[in-house]
Amino acid sequence: AQKVTQAQTEISVVEKEDVTLDCVYETRDTTYYLFWYKQPPSGELVFLIRRNSFDEQNEISGRYSWNFQKSTSSFNFTITASQVVDSAVYFCALSDEGNNRLAFGKGNQVVVIP
Amino acid sequence: DAGVIQSPRHEVTEMGQEVTLRCKPISGHNSLFWYRQTMMRGLELLIYFNNNVPIDDSGMPEDRFSAKMPNASFSTLKIQPSEPRDSAVYFCATGHEGTGENTGELFFGEGSRLTVL
Numbered sequence: 001a002q003k004v005t006q007a008q009t010e011i012s013v014v015e016k017e018d019v020t021l022d023c024v025y026e027t028r029d030t031t032y033y034l035f036w037y038k039q040p041p042s043g044e045l046v047f048l049i050r051r052n053s054f055d056e057q058n059e060i061s062g063r064y065s066w067n068f069q070k071s072t073s074s075f076n077f078t079i080t081a082s083q084v085v086d087s088a089v090y091f092c093a094l095s096d097e098g099n100n101r102l103a104f105g106k107g108n109q110v111v112v113i114p
Numbered sequence: 115d116a117g118v119i120q121s122p123r124h125e126v127t128e129m130g131q132e133v134t135l136r137c138k139p140i141s142g143h144n145s146l147f148w149y150r151q152t153m154m155r156g157l158e159l160l161i162y163f164n165n166n167v168p169i170d171d172s173g174m175p176e177d178r179f180s181a182k183m184p185n186a187s188f189s190t191l192k193i194q195p196s197e198p199r200d201s202a203v204y205f206c207a208t209g210h211e212g213t214g215e216n217t218g219e220l221f222f223g224e225g226s227r228l229t230v231l
Contacts, residue, residue, distance in 0.1 A: 035219070043203065045222040091157065100145045100209035100220050101170070104157040 002027045004094050006105035013082050014113050020078045021108045023092030029053075034068065034075040035093040035102065045091070051075065082112045116140075120206050120223035128231050132194040135226045137206030138187060145211040147220065148181055148191050151203045160204075163189065164211055196230045203227050 003026040013019045025034065036048040049059065051068050059066045063080045079086050089109050093102040119138040127133055139146050148160040161171040163183045171181070178197070183189040193200055207220040 037222075043227075044224045045205065045207075047219060047221070050219050099164075100147065100207075100211050101159065101162055102147075102207075102220055103159075106156045 002029075002032075002094050002096070002103040004092050004103055004105035006092055006108050008108050009106065010109040010111065012111045012113060015084060016081050018078060018080050019082050019086075019110060019112075020076055021090055021092075021110070023075045023077065023105060025073050025075065025092070025094045027094060027096075029096050031096070033095045035095070036066065036075075036077050037091045037093065037104075039089040039091065039107070041088070048077075048090075079110070082110075084112050084114050086110060087112045118206055118208050118221050118223035120204075120226050122226055123224065124227045124229075126229045126231065127196055129197055130195045131230075132192065133196045133200075133228060133230075135191040135204050135206075135228070137189045137191070137208075137223060139189070139206070139208035140221055141187070143208035143210050143221070144186075145209050146183060146189050147207045147209075148189070149205040149207060149222075151205060151225070152201075157205075160191070193228075196228075198230045201228055201230050 005024045011019055032053045034051045038046045038048055049066055056068050065078045067076045089107040091107045092105040095102050121136045144165050146163045149157050150160055151157050160173045161181045162169050166183045179193055181191045203225045205222050205225045207222045209220045
């Protein structure tokens with residue numbers, strides 16, 4: 001069975017600090033996809049990134065970066081120089097190849113203090 | 115593209131009443147998912163359709179819950195009779211399912227917040 005673990009429930013940081021969100025996953029599939037979604041206070045779920053299991057390159061998008069390590073089954077997310085607008089719940093998710101059925105972690109509540 | 119459209123955005127009802135939540139998927143998407151979000155259980159998959167056919171409804175909590183997808187552009191999630199513990203945000207999400215680069219990305223609606231008194 002697929003499982004996604006986000007151990008940190010709530011993280012508070014002061015503006016401009018970096019914050020790293022941990023995501024550990026379990027799957028028996030050799031081909032799978034990993035995702036991060038952001039849920040701001042307004043409630044919608046916003047797609048941030050998709051990574052397939054064969055692509056272990058780290059990715060950077062502005063202040064966001066992702067570190068995928070198959071050896072430790074982790075797909076961690078770092079926000080650099082955090083801003084108040086980054087305050088949200090961030091979800092890590094996993095799906096099999098060929099279907100969109102996402103298994104979500106419990107989410108990390110990030111609070112950025114001005 | 116209008117995105118996934120859900121209605122109503124908010125619903126307050128009394129225990130025992132029937133609730134119907136609606137979803138219009140993004141045109142061309144062939145998979146549709148209903149998720150429920152609560153503080154206690156996070157995001158739970160309730161049911162999943164592919165090409166309008168229910169594939170997995172193992173997440174539907176009870177017989178009080180039912181979902182339909184009569185065509186590619188419309189789905190409903192019905193709760194009858196509703197109970198206070200059904201209070202949650204219900205999300206509809208759609209995507210294109212198959213092999214290739216588009217596989218796996220879900221687009222979510224804004225959610226329907228249900229309160230059962």
